[in-house]
Amino acid sequence: MTATRRRQVKKSLKKAAGHNPKAWHLVVPINPNPSEIEWFGKATEDYPFACDWLGLDWLGGHMANHPELPRYYIEGSSEEIVRALIELNKEQAYLAGGLPDAIARITALTARLNELDPHYMFVLSASPVDGVKVAVIPRYPGAEKDRPIRVNAAFNFPDTDEGRAAAAALSDTVAYGTASEIAEEFVTSVTVDGIAGLDTVFNAAKLAFGSGQDQTSPIMPEIALRLTRENGAVAFQLPLKLTGRTTGLHGGQLTLSDYAGVVDVTLRLDVPTRRFTVNYHFSAPEKILPGALVPALRFLSGISSGQFVTVLFNGQPVGPPVTSTQSLPPELNGYLRLATDLDEIQRKSSIYFPMPSSLSEEEQDNILIARQLVDGETVSAEWESSKMTMPVRSLDGLRSLAEGEGQQIWARVPYVLNLEENEYPIGYVLRTHASARIPDWPTITGGAAPETDIEMTLLPGADKTVTIKLLTVEELESSGDGDRQS
Secondary structure, eight states: OOHHHHHHHHHHHHHHHTTOOSEEEEEOSOOOOHHHHHHHHHHHTTSSSEEEEEOHHHHHHHHHHOTHHHHHHTSOTHHHHHHHHHHHHHHHHHHHHTOTTHHHHHHHHHHHHHHHOSSEEEEEEEETTTEEEEEEEESSTTHHHHSOOEEEEEEOOOSSHHHHHHHHHHHHHHHHOOOEEEOGGGEEEEEEESSTTHHHHSOSOOEEEOOOBOOSOSOOOOEEEEEEOTTSOEEEEEEEEEEEEEEOSSEEEEEEEOTTSOEEEEEEEETTTTEEEEEEEEOOOSSOOHHHHHHHHHHHHHHHTTOEEEEEETTEESSOOBOOOOOOOTTHHHHHHHHHHHHHHHHHHTOOOOOOSOOOHHHHHHHHHHHHHHTTOEEEEEOSOEEEEEEGGGGGGGGGGGSTTOEEEEEEEEEEEEETTEEEEEEEEEEEEEEEEOSSOOOOOTTOOTTOEEEEEEEEOSOOEEEEEEOOHHHHHHHHHHHHHO
16 A cells, blocks of 8 residues: 555544544455554554454455446446346237246346346336336435436326326425326326436336435434414424435425324425425224324314414424314314213223224213213113012012102112123112112012022102212222121
8 A cells, every 4th residue: 555545544534533433444455464454553543443454355255245246337237237128128018918938037137137236126017917117226225326316207297187186296206205106198208317228128107206215314303293272372282203204305294193193194394485284194093992092183173173283393393383274074073072081981990992983872872971970970860660680588678669659779780881792891880769669579489499589670759860870999898898797
């Protein structure tokens, strides 16, 4: 290594040290001799990170593991890529004729292409209807920068719903990097620059653009959406997780979701105007606990009521509060009330179950009653008749109900919430009939055993009121002790 090259190495090492690397590698096609090893040791000894010399032997070994590199840059394999692509184009005719071995030939050609190009992988599919489709995928992160692909295309978008939609999709792809697909009818010509032979082999057809990946730092801020009232008071805040991001000429787009996967949020930034556009999409998973739905539903309900939305990065606003013009389903608030009621019932009863998919009116009424019970309320109603089953040995205690206009009775019974043919035990309730009577005393044969169950019909007396109240753990334990002592 000459003195000039040694100065260049020291300069490069000093510059790299400014980035606080974990390691630094000198890659040169030279195997160091003893004096060069000694010089390299002294040149790197004052740096806190590991330094090593990767010479000709190292390069040779890695070149052998990546034969596509010398083929492409030294042996001129780009011409062979052109020939392979021409052969692929010829397979279109064979596919139209339905030859079964065309697939095998295309598979072999694909393998050959992937051995030749060091920057991109080719993924091909074929069918008699669609012909040969080529997907070009970067072989490694940054390949599109080392050898960028440039697409020059001409389009014709008619003034129809389909044409305007296709034009808008292409505009978003260019401006914000979003994925789009342009049908063949709107594409008049295409030239691809960057992949040898691709522009001269494939005719213009349907174009599918993948999302423009954001190559900036992978570290993203904590993102949240905050709702504020007209007086500026904070009403609600929903944290979000990043699911994707793209970038284009005018700005970028973040796709986010709440942590339950209930609300998808698209956050688009237009750099020239410095404005955010926020869109929301609600989609409840098939099986999810009601409590997991509540935060997202509360957020959407706040938006629909006209509250202001602010985007937060690491807790700091990145734009002014705005109102949403997006229409949301009118049944949203009812769904929120249902999820909230079921969440309260589950938390206070410790009985958890998925959000029901459909409910009858009776089941909805039962949920409202269960919510009142777990909130400690006493629920009142009127009754017409009731069945009671008692063992023979306990009948004497009820004989007074067969005499006069009736009297108050109570019973401690389990309370079950029935939803979609499932039973969920919420707890025990104290059920009290203000006035009850037995219109017909049952006939008991002389040989009936004391434990024999007898069914009786109860009718209301002068007062038809019945109340139920959920018993606390303490009340249950107290009544249980009393039962054992009586």
